Amino acid sequence: MPRFSLIVPCFKVQGFLRECLDSVLDQCFTDFELIAVDDRSPDGCGAILDEYAARDPRVRVLHLPENVGLGRARNAGLPLATGDYLFFLDSDDTLTPGALRAMADRLAEAEDPDVLVFDYARTYWWGGTRRNALADILTEAGSGTFTAARYPRILDLLMVVWNKVYRREFVARGGFTFPPGYYEDTPWTFPVLLSAGRIAALDRICLNYRQRRQGNILSTTSRKHFDIHDQYERVFAFVAERPELAVWRPYLHRKMGEHCLDILAKPDRLPPGDRAEFFRKTAAMFRAHKPEGATVDGEAALLEGTWPAYLLRRQTERAGQEAARRAVLARRAAAGRARGGWAALHARRPLDENLVVYSASSHRGMLGDPAAVYRAAREIAPQLRGVWVVRDAEAAAGLPEGVEHVVVGSRRYLEVTARAKFFVNDVNWPGALVKRPGSVHLHTHQGTPLKYLGADLLDKPGARLGFDVPQMLRRADRWDWSLVANRHSELVYERAYPCHFTSVRTGSPRNDVLVNGGPSDFRERYGIPGGDTVVLYAPTRRDYRRSGHVDRFDVAEFAADLGAGHTLVVRLHPSLATGPARGMGLAELARRGIVVDATDEPHLEDVLLAADVLVSDYSSVMVDYANLDRPIVLHADDWPAFRASRGAYVDITAEPPGHVAHSYRELAWLFASGAWRDEESARLRTAFRDRFCEFEDGGAAERVVRSLLLGETPPDPATARVPGQSAAGRDTLTSA
Known part of the structure; x- marks a missing residue:
């Protein structure tokens, strides 16, 4: 008996069917059967299915004599299923790599629940990918099992059949089948979830939900949307036959009203002449199923009125929204004029010679090189007033106590940026910021340039998608000083940013803590055993994939292969932290303790200090880590593709x-084999450090403060230094 029975109905999807089937048959977990139902498709679906069945015994094909629709095609596949769990997969969607293995592991952990709900991502015809916006529901569900009554938020997820697997015995005992119609998922999903004694959640993207350019039947203008009423009648009938579910009647009553009103609110769903009929039928149904004593509020209360009243309400709402929109625009224009006047007023005042404005990572907080310079300035030159620019209240809340800050765009931001003598940033300031004569901009950069930057991206259209190079160069024209940690960076920045700055061989302030062997509580915070070897995996993003993320290998397999005594820590590129990348398995693996997810760690140096070895690909984090003189391993399985798409200054x-x-x-x-830390590894690392850590001696932040903020004669970075050696006693600064 296989673990999964995948039932795949097929109708007019020949352009997508092979991709769907391949995504299933190429899974690393192989204990499944695939039951493909040809719903009398008029295209080549039937032939494609027969081709796959002929070469893979796991595929069985059922050719229906007539077209019966999606729901009944699924029903036709049910009697052929022999697996422990049923999975109804739409034939234009695809499984993500490792999805079935993740499901199988979660089912085993939860001891075979009735239903397992997993996450999905929408994939768009133009190449974009967006994770389910309600993924937090699965995260909050935790590692145990629950019922809908104990965790009703599970019902807030999209009411579809394909984001779940169902224990076959539970389905058979409940007699669940799909009705005919176009909203057939509704009378399946509600009864199943309300009846399930044990539900489990899997916080992992297991399915790519294809968003076709032409949409689907539920997004077209048609009377077929009237089917929603029949489907909810089936849900109400199911509940009426089961007294133990009567408590759900108020919820379903409201849900039905909101669902139908949502259809009505979309102007392209119903033919104009059918909208009044749809409202009246919904209102009649709403009144018929209203539980005794129930109160109706919110949007659903519209159904207790008449169609003219509904139209008047909508017209009033639209008029109010338009008036509100105009008022907002007027307020913004007035505020803009006021801010402009406020900035102009302060721009006429003298520069404050002791005011330093800091920002890092697009105003995300006190991070990186600017943070190191800020800390050094507070110690060396307390007369300097440092003010941080943050993007919002959340970023402000993450600042240490006592750190002065302003929110970008606010009046105080305009005031301090109009008066500041010094500006320190690792990315460009907003274009609206005007550089006053006499002000000084220090640009620290983010990492060592191994891949193309700036003007060099003009020949790499894929890498600069959505990136305005001329605008970026206009902003870079404000730089006065460009901090570099090696001659390679100096040459690259002067080529990639043809602007009016001077390179300064200071070293990277953020790396002082690595050179000097600073403390890190990372291991303690994540409960990593003291004797474990910590392996840090830090891949970079890919420009040849729109999402930027490509799984180069299975991190769970890597963690298992490392074996006992090792802890695998994964840190994704910051640009992927809020996208689908973590939902492709990383979050679930971290929950289960298989890996540690350090993507959200704000201070990279804490993670690097805790690691005994770095595994990366083409990320500049390897240069920072090299300051620790610890082993580095590169995983470069797609180097030709990466180099062709992004460009690289170094092979x-x-x-x-x-x-x-x-x-x-x-x-x-x-x-x-242990070769990762052999003599050849050490030899390669030494040569790498000599080239890319040339000016790193642990005194970069002090050097920047004394030379560029205070104008003193600074110590000189040594071209050869011993990790941990003090920065004191050096010679003079060199600039090019």
Whole structure:
């Protein structure tokens, strides 16, 4: 008996069917059967299904003699299913890699619940990907099992059949089947979830829900939307036959009203002449199923009125929205004029020679090089007033106590940026910020440039998608000083940013703590055993994929292959932190303790200090980590594609900081054999450090403060230094 029976109805999807089938048959978990139902499709679906069945015994094909629709096609596949769990997969959607393995593991952990609900991502015809906006519902569900009564938020998820798997015995005992119609998922999903004794959640994207350019039947203008009434009648009938579910009648009553009103609110769903009929039928149904003593409020209360009253309410709302929109625009224009006047007023005042404005990572908080300079300035030059620019109240809340800040765009922001003598940032300031004569801009950059930047991206259209190079260069024209940690960076920045700045060989302030061996409580906070070898995996984003994320290998497999005594820590690129990347398995693996997810750690140096070895690909984090003089391994299985799409200043596979693995097999061997820390690894790392950590001596932040903020004669960064050696006693600063 297989673990899963996947039932895949097919109708007019020949352009997507192979991708769907391949996503199932290529899963690493193989204990399943695939039951494909040809719903008398007039295109080539039937032939494609027969082709797959002929070469893979896991595929069974059922050709229906007539077209019966999606729901009844699923029903036709049910008698053929022999698996423990049923999975109804739409034939234009796809499974993500490792999805069935993740489901199987979660089912085992939850001891075979009736229903397992998992996450999905919408994939768009133009290449975009967006995770389910309600993914937090699955996160909050936790690791146990529950009922809908105990965790009713589970019902807030999209009412579809394909984001769940169902225990076959539970389905058979409940007699659940799909009715005919176009909203057939509604009378399946509500009864199933309300009846399930044990539900489990899987916080992982297991399915890509294809959003076709032409939409689906539920997004077209048609009378077929009247089907929603029949489907809710089936839900109410199901509940009426089961007294133990009577408590759900108020919820379903409101849900039905809101669902139908949502259809009515979309102007392209119903033919104009049918809208009044749809409202009246919904209102009649709403009155008929109103529980005794129930109160109706919110949007659903519209159904207790008449169609003319509904129209008047909508017209009033639209008029109010338009008036509110105009009022907002007027307020914004007035505020803009006021802010402009406020900024102009302060721009006429003298510069404050002791005012330093800081920002990092697009105003995300006190981070990176600017944070290191700020801390050094407070110690060395307390007369300097440092003010941080943050993007919102949330970022402000993350600042240490006592740190002065302003929110970007506010009046205080305009005041301090009009008066400040010094500006310190690792990305460009907003274009609206006007540089006053006499002000000084220090640009610290973010990492060592290994891949193309700035003007060099003009020949890489894929890498600069949505990136305005001329605008970026106009902003970079405000730089006075460009901080560099090696001659390579100096040459690259002067080529990539043809602007009027001077390079200063200061070293990277953010790396002082690495050179000097600063403390880190990362291991303690994540409960990592003291004797474990911490392996940090920090991949970069890919410009040849619109989402930026590509799973290069299975991190769960890597964690298992590392074995006991090792902890695998994963840190995704910051630009992927809020996208689908973590939902592809990382969040679930972290919950289960298989890996540690350090993507949200604000201070990268804490993570680097805790790691015994770094595994990366083409991320500049390897340069920062090299300051620790600890082993580095590169996983470069897609180097030609990466280099072609983004461009690279260095062939990192020819001049690596350690051993290079061109496949996962090679990566696993390097750790199994111990070669990751052999003499050759140390030799490569030494050559790499000599080139890219040239000016790193642990005194960069002090050097920046004394030389660029105070105008003193600073100590000189040594071109050869010993990790942990004090920065004191150096010679003079060199600038180019």
